[in-house]
Amino acid sequence: MLFWAIALLISLLTAGVLLRGLVRNTPAAEAGDTSVSVYKDQLAEVESDLARGVLSESEADSLRTEVSRRLIAAADAAAAAPRPAPTGANRAMALLVALLVLGGGLALYAFLGAPGARDMPLDQRLAENAARYAARPPQAEVRAMLVENGTVQNAPVPEEQAALLEQLRDVLATRQDDLTGHRLLADTLARLGQWPEAAEAQADVLRILGADATGRDHADLAEFLIFAVNGYVSPEAEQALVTTLEKDPRNPRGRYYSGLGAMQAGRIDITYDLWTRLLAEGPANAPWVQAIRGQIADVALAAGRPVPEAAAPSAGPSAEDIANAADLAPEDRDAMVRSMVARLSDRLATEGGPASDWARLIRAYGVLGQRADASRIWNEAAEVFADSPADLSILRQAARDAEVVQ
Numbered sequence: 594m595l596f597w598a599i600a601l602l603i604s605l606l607t608a609g610v611l612l613r614g615l616v617r618n619t620p621a622a623e624a625g626d627t628s629v630s631v632y633k634d635q636l637a638e639v640e641s642d643l644a645r646g647v648l649s650e651s652e653a654d655s656l657r658t659e660v661s662r663r664l665i666a667a668a669d670a671a672a673a674a675p676r677p678a679p680t681g682a683n684r685a686m687a688l689l690v691a692l693l694v695l696g697g698g699l700a701l702y703a704f705l706g707a708p709g710a711r712d713m714p715l716d717q718r719l720a721e722n723a724a725r726y727a728a729r730p731p732q733a734e735v736r737a738m739l740v741e742n743g744t745v746q747n748a749p750v751p752e753e754q755a756a757l758l759e760q761l762r763d764v765l766a767t768r769q770d771d772l773t774g775h776r777l778l779a780d781t782l783a784r785l786g787q788w789p790e791a792a793e794a795q796a797d798v799l800r801i802l803g804a805d806a807t808g809r810d811h812a813d814l815a816e817f818l819i820f821a822v823n824g825y826v827s828p829e830a831e832q833a834l835v836t837t838l839e840k841d842p843r844n845p846r847g848r849y850y851s852g853l854g855a856m857q858a859g860r861i862d863i864t865y866d867l868w869t870r871l872l873a874e875g876p877a878n879a880p881w882v883q884a885i886r887g888q889i890a891d892v893a894l895a896a897g898r899p900v901p902e903a904a905a906p907s908a909g910p911s912a913e914d915i916a917n918a919a920d921l922a923p924e925d926r927d928a929m930v931r932s933m934v935a936r937l938s939d940r941l942a943t944e945g946g947p948a949s950d951w952a953r954l955i956r957a958y959g960v961l962g963q964r965a966d967a968s969r970i971w972n973e974a975a976e977v978f979a980d981s982p983a984d985l986s987i988l989r990q991a992a993r994d995a996e997v998v999q
Contacts, residue, residue, distance in 0.1 A: 600702075608694040632664035719860075726858035732818055732827035736789065739822060750785050758782070772801045779813070784985050788821035808841025815850055820986075826854035845871055849881035856892070865889075865896040872901050880984045883947040934961065938970075948974065948984035952991035959995025967995040 639660065643653040730738075750758070758781065765774050779794035795814045799806045815833035819826055826834075831854055837847035852867035868885045875882060893900045934957045941950060951974040958967035971992040978984035992998040 604695050604698050608691045632660055635660045636664070722859040729828065732822060732829045735822045735825055735827060744823065750787065754785060770801050772798065775801060783817060786986055786989070788817050792817035792821055806840075808837045808844040808847060811837040811840065812844055812846040816846060819850060819853075824853065826850065826857055830854075845874070845879065845881050849884065861892060861895045865892050865898050868892060869901045878945050878947045880948055880978070880981050883949055931961065934958065945977075948978050948981070948987045951977070952987050955988070955991040955995050955997070959997070964995070964997055967992070968997040971995070971997055
């Protein structure tokens with residue numbers, strides 16, 4: 594009730610100010626005010642004429658006396674003039690303004706506000722967010738839903754690779770504690786984009802290692818689980834991240850995915866703090882840095898915080914740059930595209946760069962029809978990012994676009 598009382602008081606005060614402006618100035622009052630203004634102007638003209646020598650001092654005194662007498666009389670008349678009641682038009686306008694202020698304000702609040710909402714302190718809101726997040730569905734349930742909706746599909750595996758994987762699985766079926774073999778299986782499946790199977794294989798790696806498993810081992814499991822459900826941080830992935838950071842508090846992938854989980858839990862402030870630190874630490878070509886750069890502006894806006902300077906994207910020709918070259922003459926277009934591609938190739942060769950830039954170079958060579966160069970860059974990038982399944986997925990898609998892999 595206190596809220597409604599305050600809102601009503603503010604609305605009435607606002608309507609009162611507007612209504613006073615509608616009825617304050619009547620014709621009689623306006624006429625008196627005009628006469629006073631005219632006489633004040635005449636006094637100013639007398640002083641001006643005296644200064645220019647148009648009038649003598651005695652003439653100026655005489656005029657001042659006369660104009661001042663008329664000014665006093667006009668002021669007295671204006672003060673004594675009756676102020677008639679507002680006309681019918683004024684009354685209608687006043688009623689309309691009152692209805693707009695009171696009724697319009699109420700309607701706007703009913704549309705934009707939450708009239709029935711109870712008070713919700715910050716601690717309570719955080720607790721409810723945490724409860725909802727803790728009750729979120731498990732990994733298997735979300736995966737099944739995504740598969741049923743056709744939202745997620747495993748990448749196709751070439752026949753030769755599928756045969757080798759089957760042979761490796763047959764061997765490991767009789768060698769349950771073969772750490773090297775299970776690592777090879779998990780890494781191969783991840784490189785092929787078979788995320789659910791990669792997660793199962795990585796779980797075997799962790800089983801074999803036991804307490805000797807490193808933060809990186811647990812981060813691999815969390816990453817495979819997250820990729821398997823299109824970026825959703827399930828309770829199982831969250832537990833893997835918790836273990837990652839317990840073993841290695843500085844692990845960058847663990848911190849990045851923890852920030853992603855915090856975002857999904859409604860704690861955008863935690864996401865901002867984690868991701869801005871990762872941006873500041875670098876390196877610039879780290880896959881998590883590239884992922885953060887694509888999201889940090891929205892995160893900063895939601896958190897009410899500034900966008901970090903380190904969020905500036907790396908330079909290089911984009912697909913749009915290449916498309917814009919289509920308006921040029923053929924020889925000019927070819928020279929422009931080749932120049933941009935050469936600059937990007939030189940930068941990656943000397944300074945390195947994120948997987949997104951390597952993917953851009955592979956696609957650019959594909960646009961130019963230089964399949965051999967596209968294949969060479971794909972093979973080189975696959976070696977550079979061999980330890981990052983997420984980057985390999987980006988690079989493999991670029992290689993498919995350039996028609997150098999199936």
